Amino acid sequence: MPRICVFCGSSMGYRDEYKTAARELGLFLSDNGIGLVYGGANVGLMKVIADTMLSKGAEVIGVMPHHLVNREVAHAKLTEMIIVDTMAERKEQMVTLSDGFIALPGGFGTLDELSEILTFNQLRISDKPLGILNISGYFDHLLRFFDHAVEEGYVREEHRSNLIVSENISDLVQFMHQYKPLTMGKWIEDILDESNHL
Ligand code: AMP
Numbered sequence: 001m002p003r004i005c006v007f008c009g010s011s012m013g014y015r016d017e018y019k020t021a022a023r024e025l026g027l028f029l030s031d032n033g034i035g036l037v038y039g040g041a042n043v044g045l046m047k048v049i050a051d052t053m054l055s056k057g058a059e060v061i062g063v064m065p066h067h068l069v070n071r072e073v074a075h076a077k078l079t080e081m082i083i084v085d086t087m088a089e090r091k092e093q094m095v096t097l098s099d100g101f102i103a104l105p106g107g108f109g110t111l112d113e114l115s116e117i118l119t120f121n122q123l124r125i126s127d128k129p130l131g132i133l134n135i136s137g138y139f140d141h142l143l144r145f146f147d148h149a150v151e152e153g154y155v156r157e158e159h160r161s162n163l164i165v166s167e168n169i170s171d172l173v174q175f176m177h178q179y180k181p182l183t184m185g186k187w188i189e190d191i192l193d194e195s196n197h198l
Pocket of ligand 1: 007108
């Protein structure tokens with residue numbers, strides 16, 4: 001069964017649209033026979049999507065470091081809870097278990113996970129599609145920053161455009177299906193070339 005790892009807020013956020021999007025994404029994934037991998041918590045949007053999918057009988061796997069489990073935010077009713085030692089190990093597991101990644105609105109934790117996948121794909125440590133569900137323009141500022149980073153020469157255009165963005169769930173998942181991993185050679189060669197000509 002294919003699985004998507006969803007990164008999203010451990011908070012609900014202030015707008016109903018965010019909660020609705022988490023619920024609708026959960027329904028879409030379960031209706032399409034796709035399982036969920038996520039942070040394993042029982043709070044915020046994380047709880048919304050996990051509960052929605054569990055109620056539809058879908059597979060829901062949580063990956064949580066034990067120090068968070070001890071703080072009683074762990075979801076008790078998942079198909080499986082994988083407990084790891086560190087945050088780094090958790091992300092490794094999330095990558096191994098999933099066929100792609102979707103970010104919903106969230107805070108620093110969501111940004112951290114999103115950035116890690118962008119970097120992994122850039123370095124070809126992984127080559128799985130990453131989509132942002134840009135509900136109510138939540139990610140607009142971040143996407144503008146990414147464009148700025150391209151304009152200023154710190155992110156390559158092909159790495160920027162490798163990030164899939166849509167405000168519509170079925171479009172996003174369809175774009176993810178069509179995803180083509182990048183080839184790396186040129187990027188490393190260019191960076192070496194640039195540094196050798198100082
Ligand atoms: P944030 O966006 O800062 O709310 O963090 C949410 C993201 O970080 C999720 O995708 C989780 O994987 C992880 N995370 C942050 N806080 C928790 C928590 N209390 N329990 C489990 N995972 C968390």
